[in-house]
Amino acid sequence: MADAARRSMTPEEFFDWQLGQDELYELVDGHPVPRHRMMTGASMQHDRATVNIIVSLGSQLRGTPCRPMTADIAIRTSIKGLRRPDVMVECAPLVPDTYEVREPKLVVEVASPSTTSIDQTRKVEEYKRHPTLAYILLVETLKPQALLYLRAGDAWEIETFEGLEAVVALPAIGAxxxxxxxxxxxxxxxxRDLAAEEPNA
Structure with missing residues (x-):
């Protein structure tokens, strides 16, 4: 790993190298970074939310050209960048024996205490550069809240969803x-209800 980290890789070189590793890596500015290091603080909450999203999307998209996928598959964000979102959806013919998504429509990042900052800043900007993405969804785990970036022509709009009654519409993938x-x-x-703790006047 030390030798690999010192030299810059192309995505193709990275995938060849990744095959010999025991854990998943991302490619950041041409250098492999262990995904688990970026996920420090991930919990059962994170895992449960991720599985729930995959199950929901999988059942809705069955029989359509779209399909959800896990972090085993990467998305190319630059000439020397690959990320592994928690969940992605691609709507294109399946290409066997590939390690990256070709025409993603949705990426989902489920927040962990150590990743919220990078997910909401650098990663979002990287994902926005992908030409086929229609949605970037950031999901909180400490409260029922989600932030949706949706492509509107050459710009991106943002919608916030709060509360268990909210529903995130994703018409570009039919879900x-x-x-x-x-x-x-x-x-x-x-x-804690701070107002309830205030002494009576």
Missing amino acids: ELALTDIYDGLIFPVR
Whole structure:
């Protein structure tokens, strides 16, 4: 790993190198970075939300040209950059024996305490550069909230969804994600009611 980290790789060289590794890596500015290092702080909450999203999308997209995929498949974000979102959806003929998505429509990043900052800044900007992406969805795990970036021509619009009754519409892939489905089985930290703690005047 030390030798690989010192030299810059192309995505093609990276995929050849990744085959000999025991864990998943991303390619950042031409250098392999262990995905688990970027995921420090990931929890059962993160895993449950990710699985819920895949299950929901999988059932809705069955029989269509679109399909969800896991972080085993990468997305190319630059000439020397590859990321592994928690969930992606591609709507194109299946290409066997490839390690990257060709025509993704949706990427989903499920927040962990250590990744929220990079997911909401650098990664979002990288994903925006991909020509076929229609949606970038950021999902919180400490509260029922999601942030959707949706392509509008040459620009991107942002929508915020809060509360278990909210539903994220994804017409470009013929699906939707209800927050009640995303957060099924998750437990949120109890929020202290500061107003209730204030002494009576």
